[in-house]
Amino acid sequence: MKEEGTLVRAHDLKPSPSDMYMLYFKGLVSKAETAELLAGFAIAILDQDENLLFQMKGPLHGSDVITDLEAELMALKLGLTRAVSMGITHLSICCNHDEIFELVMGRSAPALLMDDVQRIRQQLTSTIPVLVTDQNHQASFVTKLAMEAIDSEITIRMSSMTCSICLNNNFKAEDILISSLLCGHRFCKECVKRYIEVKLLQGGVPRCPYYQCESTLTLSSCASLLITPRLQEMWEERIKEESIPMADRVYCPNTNCSSLMSKTELSKYTIQGWCCCVKCTIPFCINCKVPWHDNMSCNDYKRLMGTNLTTEDRKLNLLANRLMWRQCEKCKHMIERSEGCIHVTCRFHHHILNHFN
Structure with a gap:
């Protein structure tokens, strides 16, 4: 994580080693769907009269910044490091995040980042955790700074964005x-x-x-x-x-329905091959995948349909032969090779080679 904030000295005051100072910090993660996952931080250090000594804001870089909690901990770590470098020895850590407050108080199992936080705290004579609300003026101030840091980073990223499809790079x-x-x-x-x-x-x-x-x-x-x-x-x-695995897929044979089901889903409602579509409730044969053929075995039905094709089936077969369509042996869908080599893949990723020789 690279520290890239702008440091502003609001009051050129040398901290007193005996005075108590206040640290406000905020870490935010962008939830905007128009940008990459971005995180920003802000810190503000004030004296006991609430005079602003230092403020800093900037982006948090690194794949380890993925949650608001981790961003908050990194902002706290940066704030403590800055306080130590300024020579501050007594510090109130102002938290407006309940979980961070519990971590700093030691009442919650420490996160990995808390090891660094606690190590830096030991360099100060005293640190007092203070829970503040979002309505607190200084807490709102650092939140605004953190949001500005993220907005600035988004603007920078936007200047180099290019759509990977149309290659346009001129957009909002x-x-x-x-x-x-x-x-x-x-x-x-x-x-x-x-x-x-x-x-x-x-x-x-x-x-x-x-x-x-x-x-x-x-x-x-x-x-x-x-x-x-x-x-x-x-x-x-x-x-x-x-x-649903390919071998387990069942489609309703009703042309006005064609609902997808699974054999596992239908098995509890199947009686000797007879079952009903869960959507349109029309009965069909789960073995033949056709409307229910009452008083007729599957083999008899196939023999009958083989010699008594409907007008629509005959037209389909003629069209398939004329256009050299082929049927995938696994998914049974018709496939057309309009151009290219004989290596064809059906919509379910089955490879078909020899049928197009």
């Missing part, structure tokens, strides 16, 4: 969407919106569009894109589809 912060807090890749909202729609229509679950990045996009992280109810429903369906 509100036009940027960060795909995931884990990867930090940034894109134009419109680019991500179009990508999500295409990905869902192709039958996939949207992930970070960046090349070879596997970070997952979520509905909540894309809330600002105003995804339509239809796409939301499709997204939830794709997530459910991906969570």
